[in-house]
Amino acid sequence: MLLNNKTLLITGVLTDSSIAFHVARLAQEQGAKVILTSFGRTTRITSAIARRLPEPVEIVELDVSNKEHLDTLADRLREHTDKVDGVLHSIGFAPQGAFHFMDAEWEDVSTAVHISAYSLKALAKAALPLMDRGGSIVGLTFDATFAWPIYDWMGVAKSAFESTNRYLARDVGPMGIRSNLVAAGPISTTAANSIPEFGQFAKWGEHAPLGWDVQDPVPAAQASVALLSDWFPATTGEIVHVDGGFHATGF
Template structure:
């Protein structure tokens, strides 16, 4: 993508804690493309997020905890006071307790499931409201990170359900926000080695599946293809794209079965 594609835009990126994260890759690429980048983090992650921000030459890191009532309005005030506007936002927020990620779907504490759904799915609508309050005409771009929820995985379990909810919410937000020029899209990335991925029991099974089925080579340590796609959706090049799920997974989702493996070369 050409330099300056996001020039003049204020871009909010949530979920930057480590330099290995997809969110970090998005923040870096957005800055390279001319955006003024704002980061958010949980209180407990603030120092690490500030470290990451320094490596990006980003000056602003704001506290944002989607589980705390009123956090969205506080974020609106903080961004509005510093920048007066917001042109794009990345939702890179997800959480599920370990018990909800593997084994049986049955018997998981409902309170933990409510927390997972609130954090991973409902918060996308809250971030949409933040963007709605701060976006200037003719509109803005909201992008969320997804993991294809079209089928059941051998692992992922209740987080897969949360992502299915996120995909549905994305379509409804596209419906509601289109009239005011705000676009809502998701990027369904292949498996990437991140802090969140390290908490998924059986994550290596997903990597093995991509090794066998992805028609394009997939590097689980390279966040740049995902970051480039997010920045495309942030940009005016995607001005007529909304309600979409853009798969950046090496083509895995389009294949009906393994292409490689025992007996397949």
């Protein structure tokens, strides 16, 4: 199987409609051991959703803005595994004020950049003590090439996220570890639905050569699983678009 004998650390499982949930599901079906992260009040939600996976999972506490959580992550993971072969970064947050570009205050913008961009480096560094050659880090992004009409500072944070991926790929590459992103088309997830006027993306499929279903997170999950496997051994610093081809044609 594609991920046989691998152990994956997966963040961001909050609903069974999320890309992260389907990465966890597919990974288990492909032979991987899966460990999830959650924190605070969301842990109960993650625990409930995790019961819908094919196999039981462990859940470790991780708030990527909490230095203590990051500094102790490797030791806490060792209670469940002696290695981590892959990490899925499915984390993003911006306060509502960050979705008003000209009126946004730095406090809101800095939160968006911290949680949605810097955390890629922070999570990778925290997991590295358990990673070895052949390891893979995969993050989920939304194409930051354009100034989307409703994305505002979250779009800026995604630009920083994509740049962070390139620098991370540079620094972990000599360790034999890859870092790549999957740029998914709009998916109707909890995070997406918190974005004002997200419904504007409902017609994405009309402009995508292959079409696009905002209710279907599986294609993006499949791409993530492929990048977490050994089938892309010489690919790093890349952004794989899974958006029905929209990025190639635009509006």
